[in-house]
Every structure is written in C-alpha cells, then in structure tokens.
Amino acid sequence: MTDLSAGLPHAPRSLFEADARTRRRNAAEARFRFYGMAAVAVGILALVFLLVSILGNGLSSFRQTGIELQVTLDAAVLDKAGNRNPEDMKKVTTVGYGKIIGAALVEGLAGAGIDTSALTTKQVSALLSDEAPRRLRDMVLADPSLVGQTVPFRALASGRVDGFLKGRVTMESARLDSNVSPEQLEVVQAMKDHGMLSLAFNPSFFTNADASELRPESAGLGVAMLGSLYMMIIVLVLSLPIGVAASIYLEELAPQNRWTDIIEVNIANLAAVPAIVYGILALALFINFMGLPQSAPVVGGLVLTLMTLPTIIIATRAALKAVPPSIRDAALGVGASRMQTIFHHVLPLAMPGILTGTILGLARALGESAPLLLIGMVAFVKDYPSAPPQGFMEPASALPVQVYQWTQRADPAFVERASGAIIVLLVFLIAMNATAILLRRRFERRW
Amino acid sequence: MKPVLLCTSVLAIGAMTAGVAQARDNIQIAGSSTVLPYATIVAEAFGENFDFPTPVVEGGGSGAGRKKLCEGVGENTIDIANSSSRIKQSDIDLCAQNGVTEIMEVRIGYDGIVFASDIAGPDFAFTPEQWFNALAAEVVKDGAVVANPNKTWADVDAALPAQNILAFIPGTKHGTREVFDLNVLEQGCKGSGAYDAFVAASTGADDEAKKAEAAEKCLALRTDGASVDIDGDYTETLARIDANKNAIGIFGLSFYQNNTDKLKVAAMSGITPSVETIASGEYPVSRPLFFYVKKAHIGVIPGLKDYIEFFVSDDMAGPDGPLAAYGLVSDPELAATQAAVAAETPMGPLE
Structure with missing residues (x-):
C-alpha cells in the first residue's frame, strides 16, 4: 500500500495518456505474454519436427x-x-x-x-x-x-x-x-x-x-502387436481388480492411522520409480524364483501390471474421493450396508474416472520397453504365439521393443521400418487416450 | 457383484496356468550383438525349413550371454550363448559351480574390424603405431614420455592428411574393443617403442610390476575428447560420423559392407580389409566368432542339435552361404567344426 501513495502522480493527468510507469508495466506484460507464446511455440516446433521426421521416414513402410x-x-x-x-x-x-x-x-x-x-x-x-x-x-x-x-x-x-x-x-x-x-x-x-x-x-x-x-x-509387426495385446490383456485383468480393491479399501474402509499413511506415501513413490527397476524385480522374482519362461508375455504382463498399479490406484482414489459424501450418507441412512453403499452407489459414480485412469495406465504400459529388456523380450521372435492361455507362455515381442530392435540394425531399410512401427504405436496410444477423453466427457458427473 | 466374480475367477485361472510348469519347445539364444545378425539369419532359415519352431535370439553382449548360459541347467535357462570373444576361465568356473559342466565351443567364422570414415573425406592408410600415437594418453616424443601432443593426423605421421584427430571407438563392454586393444593399441605400443620407454620410466617394484604398468599405459587412452567411447552399437557410430565428417569410426566388416555408400574404409598396415584378406589372415585386425552350447540341453530341447548342425553346415556358414553374403568370413576349418558338432565334443580346458 505504501507503493500506491508514493507512486501517485502529483499533477492530474489524462487517462488516455500513459505515464512512464504504466508504460513499463504494460511492456512487462507484453514481454511476459511473448515468453509464454515462445514457450508454446518451442513445444509445437518440437512436436512438428518429431511428426515430420517420423512420418517422412515411416509412411513409406x-x-x-x-x-x-x-x-x-x-x-x-x-x-x-x-x-x-x-x-x-x-x-x-x-x-x-x-x-x-x-x-x-x-x-x-x-x-x-x-x-x-x-x-x-x-x-x-x-x-x-x-x-x-x-x-x-x-x-x-x-x-x-x-x-x-x-x-x-x-x-x-x-x-x-x-x-x-x-x-x-x-x-x-x-x-x-x-x-x-x-x-x-x-x-x-x-x-x-x-x-x-x-x-x-x-x-x-x-x-x-x-x-x-x-x-x-x-519384416513386420504381427508378433509384436500380438505380444503387446497379450500383455495388455494380462495387465487389464490383473491391475484393474487389484487396483480398484486396494483403492476402495484405502479410501472407504481403512482407518486413518500411521500404517495407512505409510502405504499411501509408498504408492505415490512407486508411481515414480523408473521402469527398469521393475525389470530387475521381474527377473529375480518371476523368472529366477518362480521359474516362468523367458520372453513370454505372461512375465511382461506381470511386470507391467506392477508398474501400472500405482497409477490406477491413485486415479481410482481420486475418482472415489470426488463422489460427494452426501451420497454415502444417504445410502447408509436408508439402511444400506457399507458394501452395498460402495457397490451400488459410490463405485458406479466413480467408474468413469477409474476407467480413464486405467486406460492412461495401459497406454503408458503399452509404450514401455525398459522393463522388458531384462526378461528376454528384446529378442528376435519369428513364430506367432498360439492362442491364450497357452500363448501367454510362449515367446513374443512387443511394439516398443520392435522399434528399439529395428533402429539397431545395419541395413538402412530398417530405419523406415522403425519409423513405421513408431507410427503404429502412436496411433494406438492416440486411440487409447482419445477413448479416455471421450469416456470422461460422456460420463463425468459434476456436483 | 457379477464383474467382481468374473474378475476373481479370471485371476484364479491366471494363477493356475502360471503355476503349471511348461515344457519349452523353442531354442533360446542370447549374447553378442556382433553374432546376433548371423544367428537371426540362421534361425529364420531354420524355422522355415525344419519342423521345429524358430529359435528366439536375444542380444545383450558376449559377456552377458555367457553369464546367462552359466546360470544353470533347466528349461528357464538359455541353451546357446553367442560370443564375439573366447569364453573366459571365470565363466567356465561359474558354469561348473552352477552345474553346467559340459559346454560345446563352436567357432562359426571370422569377423574383421575395419576403420572407416565419411565417404567424402580423404583416404587413410593406417598402421597400429599411428593409432597408438594418435589415441594414447602418453606417447614417446624425442625419447621422452610426454602427454599426447598430437592434434591432427599429420602430427602423428606427415603422410596422413592434416585432419583433426577424432576417433569413435567401441566402449569397453564390447568384444570389438578387446580386439582393438590387443591387435592395434598393444601392437602399436610395442612397435613404436613406447612400451620399452614405459617400462624404463616405470617406478614399479620389480620387473613384473614395471611390465604390468607399461602394459596398462599402452591401453590408456587420451581423455581430451579426441577419442570417444561409443557404448551403443555401430548405428550410433555411423550417426556420429554423419554429424562429424572429420571423425574415424570402428565398425565390423559386415556393418561396413551394408553401408558402403556412406563409409570409406581405411587400409591397415597396407592391407585393405575384405573377406579374402581376413580369411587369409593378412588383415591384422580380425577375430573369431563363437557360440557356446549347453550340452545338457541337447536331446531335451527339441531341435537344438539340428540347429547347431544347420548353423555350421556349408549351406549356411560356407563361403557361398548367406552368412558370408552378410559379411562373415568363412572358417577355413569348417569341416573340423562340423565333425566336432556331429560328435557333440565338449570343449576341453582353456590353453
């Protein structure tokens, strides 16, 4: 407030004539606007460069x-x-x-x-x-x-x-x-x-x-696409029920004490753990200890499940939290049990948010190659795996892994293939993200 | 409640299938990224023409492959390790410790290591001494051991072009680097007299210690940016040369042969690398390529022996086969290898 009194001009001036201070402030604002626009432009340029180089190299494949x-x-x-x-x-x-x-x-x-x-x-x-x-x-x-x-x-x-x-x-x-x-x-x-x-x-x-x-x-993407599909099926089937069950317990039923605090903090931390760490865990646990086969989608799916779980739990808890307490109170008030309240009222209302979070988690898992490095999925696999459940145990490749492998080959024709594979991967990711956005738009409810 | 029930039952089924141990019917291979393209070519042809599934081939490096081979016997361990350098005693010890007592060593042919630069640049013809004087941390100048003062190739030898020294060499985890150290740097170190000067200048306790210190100095590279370790593969080296036209990179012969429209190869000690000069042993920087087979898996994993025999058959590894077409230098003693494979002879102790 002291600034205001100190800065007041002594002589009255026209409002249409900007004084030096106003001009300075306007200039600062214009500069700030420009910085913002420049930042956006850098982002757009990077995206355009990426798309032009990938489409330019890859469409011919x-x-x-x-x-x-x-x-x-x-x-x-x-x-x-x-x-x-x-x-x-x-x-x-x-x-x-x-x-x-x-x-x-x-x-x-x-x-x-x-x-x-x-x-x-x-x-x-x-x-x-x-x-x-x-x-x-x-x-x-x-x-x-x-x-x-x-x-x-x-x-x-x-x-x-x-x-x-x-x-x-x-x-x-x-x-x-x-x-x-x-x-x-x-x-x-x-x-x-x-x-x-x-x-x-x-x-x-x-x-x-x-x-x-x-x-x-x-060279084609058949085995890689099928392998990715198998892994996504496993991730979906395992991470959705486990993630939702954990979130419901933590959000609706668990007492607020030190233990649940510790669990919460650790879930948030797990979501930020680098993917390669999960690969090391998978090698030790699933392959060396449990004796599951190498290069198999079942192991890849299990690793990606571990990696996706924290994302899904966090999204599900946010969705549950967004359901107003009045809904729960009303259900309990008319004599519903805790479980009836959750399954008849809270969960259906939270479902769009949960599904959105799940799809985004799956999209991240689809594009991940680091955890697959250590479990033998970065390999030359020529035969199609058979139909599930037998096929889950047979060697397969994955889309991001195929991109990685093709970029390492000596023949320049593989450069085109790698870019083509990136286009396919991007199309899948965009489709999944678009589904998530559509679901949210269509079913989201605001109170 | 239905979706919950469904999910639980699917979970249970999943857990059950995971618990059942499966008999593996495909061959698992891992190891050297230099041998990887050859192994994939053979695996592909094997899958096409035999009634066995196509083997699964992984890269990862020679050392990593041998370590995986030595993890033990059983279906969740690999059957074959590809390697661009010979197995080490430590690997054999690790194998023995884990119950892998019998290993078959199969030499598939030779690979040349070539020095290549951008196609538009000047021609080079090197000797190991020049490479040592260009890249070593310390060199001998006017009889004294000094930190490497050479800035351009012309400083090293007036016969070479006056181009700044910049070399992309494979990182230490690569088998190629071992060959470069042994056949180029060490040779150059001894040939230029630097080794003797290092021994003379050493402050070691006895002759042995002095020699060890000198040998170590022979392989010590300058750290001022003239020598760059590439930890990726040859595609990375090629991309770096594309961005840095003055640089010289180290490649496998097969990689060079697939990119002759971008790279120009340099002669070494007066010999231009080619399949012929490497097969005859004239070209000095070459190495044998191997794979190692876990003998306990033969007869357990279907098709394992057929695959090995197919790999070393004349149709594949012979001088007119697809491996030679890709850049492998065929082994003149292939017949002996074929006989050893047919008899399933395990390797003896290392000399």
Whole structure:
C-alpha cells in the first residue's frame, strides 16, 4: 500500500495518456505474454519436427515393392515322390523354391523383352526378396494340388530395389553400394516401365513377424502387436481388480492411522520409480524364483501390471474421493450396508474416472520397453504365439521393443521400418487416450 | 457383484496356468550383438525349413550371454550363448559351480574390424603405431614420455592428411574393443617403442610390476575428447560420423559392407580389409566368432542339435552361404567344426 501513495502522480493527468510507469508495466506484460507464446511455440516446433521426421521416414513402410510373376511349379522338382503328400514335399527346402522363382523371373524378363545381358543369373535373382521362396513354399504346402500348374505369384522385391522405387537408393548411391549395382537398377527401371514391378499397400507389415537382416523388406509387426495385446490383456485383468480393491479399501474402509499413511506415501513413490527397476524385480522374482519362461508375455504382463498399479490406484482414489459424501450418507441412512453403499452407489459414480485412469495406465504400459529388456523380450521372435492361455507362455515381442530392435540394425531399410512401427504405436496410444477423453466427457458427473 | 466374480475367477485361472510348469519347445539364444545378425539369419532359415519352431535370439553382449548360459541347467535357462570373444576361465568356473559342466565351443567364422570414415573425406592408410600415437594418453616424443601432443593426423605421421584427430571407438563392454586393444593399441605400443620407454620410466617394484604398468599405459587412452567411447552399437557410430565428417569410426566388416555408400574404409598396415584378406589372415585386425552350447540341453530341447548342425553346415556358414553374403568370413576349418558338432565334443580346458 505504501507503493500506491508514493507512486501517485502529483499533477492530474489524462487517462488516455500513459505515464512512464504504466508504460513499463504494460511492456512487462507484453514481454511476459511473448515468453509464454515462445514457450508454446518451442513445444509445437518440437512436436512438428518429431511428426515430420517420423512420418517422412515411416509412411513409406506401409507400401512395398512387389514383382508380378508367373511361376511354373515343376512337379519333378517339388514332388519327386509324385504323391502330393505335404510330408514328402517338405524335403524341398526354400533353396529349391528360390531356384524356381529365380527361373520364373528370368523367364518373365525375357518375355517382356528386357535386356539382362549385363547381369549374371545370381544378380537377377538378387532382385527378389529371400522371403519370396518361403511364401511360395508355404503356399504350395498348404495346397499341394498347385504342383504342376503355372500360378500367378507376387514376390516381394529385395530391400534395395524397394529403396530405389521409394527414392532411398539412387544410381549414385548404387555405384558405391556393394549390395546393388547400377546395372541392376536399370533392369529394375525397365521392369517398372513394363509394369512387372509396382509399389502397393503392404499388408505384411501388419501380419509378418520380424525378419533377419538379409530381408528387411519382409519384416513386420504381427508378433509384436500380438505380444503387446497379450500383455495388455494380462495387465487389464490383473491391475484393474487389484487396483480398484486396494483403492476402495484405502479410501472407504481403512482407518486413518500411521500404517495407512505409510502405504499411501509408498504408492505415490512407486508411481515414480523408473521402469527398469521393475525389470530387475521381474527377473529375480518371476523368472529366477518362480521359474516362468523367458520372453513370454505372461512375465511382461506381470511386470507391467506392477508398474501400472500405482497409477490406477491413485486415479481410482481420486475418482472415489470426488463422489460427494452426501451420497454415502444417504445410502447408509436408508439402511444400506457399507458394501452395498460402495457397490451400488459410490463405485458406479466413480467408474468413469477409474476407467480413464486405467486406460492412461495401459497406454503408458503399452509404450514401455525398459522393463522388458531384462526378461528376454528384446529378442528376435519369428513364430506367432498360439492362442491364450497357452500363448501367454510362449515367446513374443512387443511394439516398443520392435522399434528399439529395428533402429539397431545395419541395413538402412530398417530405419523406415522403425519409423513405421513408431507410427503404429502412436496411433494406438492416440486411440487409447482419445477413448479416455471421450469416456470422461460422456460420463463425468459434476456436483 | 457379477464383474467382481468374473474378475476373481479370471485371476484364479491366471494363477493356475502360471503355476503349471511348461515344457519349452523353442531354442533360446542370447549374447553378442556382433553374432546376433548371423544367428537371426540362421534361425529364420531354420524355422522355415525344419519342423521345429524358430529359435528366439536375444542380444545383450558376449559377456552377458555367457553369464546367462552359466546360470544353470533347466528349461528357464538359455541353451546357446553367442560370443564375439573366447569364453573366459571365470565363466567356465561359474558354469561348473552352477552345474553346467559340459559346454560345446563352436567357432562359426571370422569377423574383421575395419576403420572407416565419411565417404567424402580423404583416404587413410593406417598402421597400429599411428593409432597408438594418435589415441594414447602418453606417447614417446624425442625419447621422452610426454602427454599426447598430437592434434591432427599429420602430427602423428606427415603422410596422413592434416585432419583433426577424432576417433569413435567401441566402449569397453564390447568384444570389438578387446580386439582393438590387443591387435592395434598393444601392437602399436610395442612397435613404436613406447612400451620399452614405459617400462624404463616405470617406478614399479620389480620387473613384473614395471611390465604390468607399461602394459596398462599402452591401453590408456587420451581423455581430451579426441577419442570417444561409443557404448551403443555401430548405428550410433555411423550417426556420429554423419554429424562429424572429420571423425574415424570402428565398425565390423559386415556393418561396413551394408553401408558402403556412406563409409570409406581405411587400409591397415597396407592391407585393405575384405573377406579374402581376413580369411587369409593378412588383415591384422580380425577375430573369431563363437557360440557356446549347453550340452545338457541337447536331446531335451527339441531341435537344438539340428540347429547347431544347420548353423555350421556349408549351406549356411560356407563361403557361398548367406552368412558370408552378410559379411562373415568363412572358417577355413569348417569341416573340423562340423565333425566336432556331429560328435557333440565338449570343449576341453582353456590353453
């Protein structure tokens, strides 16, 4: 108040004419506004940069180059016994099928009148993915009657050819690249002009498993998505009932004493424990002590449950606390028991808040890779786990782990895959967060 | 009350399935990140062509893999440890202590360690002595041991380009670093006469202590930022070189071969690294790659022996196989390895 009297001007002035002090204050306010805007702009810039770099790198992974071929399935090679029995036909390995596809490609090129004289047969076959023979073999073993026919087959092109169509590989880089030559790329260009080879939507990015470094073009997210789904099922089934039961007890039934205080403080602390710590705990408890299998979604799910529990308990307690005491008093007043009060009145009213907290907890668990490092989930897993509950015990991968693994690979084609996987992960996270917001908007009640 | 009941029953079922011990039918592998790509290539082909599930392959580093192998015998321990350096006596002792008495050692081939810089930069041709003089904490100059004064490669040797010394070398947890220490720094230290000068300048109690101190000084690197340890993998080294065009990085041969459009390789002691020069033993900085198999698991884990035999078969590890195509230098003595694997010969004590 002393400032006010000291600062009062002696001579009366027009209100429309700002004096020095007012101007200073206005300037300070304008500066503060600018700082705020700058802070927001930095955040937006970071987000734009992230999205541009990920979308720029990753969108191309949803499209893949394929080569249209007419493959003659020679019975003399594929079914020597001649009885169309898949058990006997399994003796022909992918090497045998590779030769058949290579021959089909050479034939196709000759048929289209493309000059391949600059290339050896091996270089021509190198345009095809190593994954193509496996697909053809699976196709033939699933339907042995195809043997002896000429079937249309879309074979994946190799990673470098795919890179050429996507602009990642150029004639200049091919000159220096030991894995592809400019002569090969000229043949690819001619194939493209003849329509033998095209970019198309790549469903195998969602259905295939991981692939080794020799065939980045066939690497997919199938096993990772299924593994993540299995873990989320386990997290949901375990953490929701445990979290809600703990919160109800702490919020509604427990006496207020030193013990409950200690528990409360520890729950808050647990929510801030770094995720890797849970991984160490899981390795010691679930794998070494309880003897659960390595790399299995059940262990991953249990770790993530431990990690998500504090988040869910905190959210649930906040939701329970927000239910006005008058509701409880009224229920108790008309003769309901404590349990009836909770299950008939308090819990239904708190449900939107609980679900929101659960979904946010699940979203965090979905994106977590650190605790999975130590339990063997950061691994090359090629086979799909079977259906639950058996599948919970079989090796699987997870989405964030797949991103981590692909960024470590030597072949540059995996950079695109990693960004593609990040896009998929982000879409899932945004969907989950949007569900949480919708639930809150739709069902939240204010008193 | 229904949802509560449902949740409880699901919980109970979950607890029951978790309690039942499961027979594992897939092979579990962990270890060296250098061997990892080769192991995944073999695992993939194995899963395709055999009736067994595809093995699960983890990275984590050679030392970590061997330690996991030695945790004991049983289905929740791994079957194979990949390793880019030979097993140590301490590992064997740990294994024996945990009941893993018989280990099979399988050498799959050789890996070269190459020195590479940005493709647009000048050409380099190194000797181990030059690397020692560029990176060591203390070097010998005019007969005296001094703190490393060299700023550019031209200071080290006038024949080299006048480019600031900046080297990205693998961190100490990598098997690659051991090879670099042994085949480059130690060789360079002895070759440049620094080792003798260190021994002479040492204040150790006796000859043994003096030699130990000198050997330690040979491997001590300068800490003024000219030598940077990379704890990540080769992709990180490549990204750093991309940002720092003056730098020289250390890579595995296979990584270099997959990125020849970005990197330029340097000769070492006059030999350019390639599959041929490494196979013949001319190129000095190379190492054997191994995997170690827990023999007690053969016959218990389905397909384990088939996998090992498939790995060392000519179709895979031979000179024309997919592993060679990826950068593995095929072992000239592969036939002996195949015979040892077929006979399930466990490894003897280390020499």
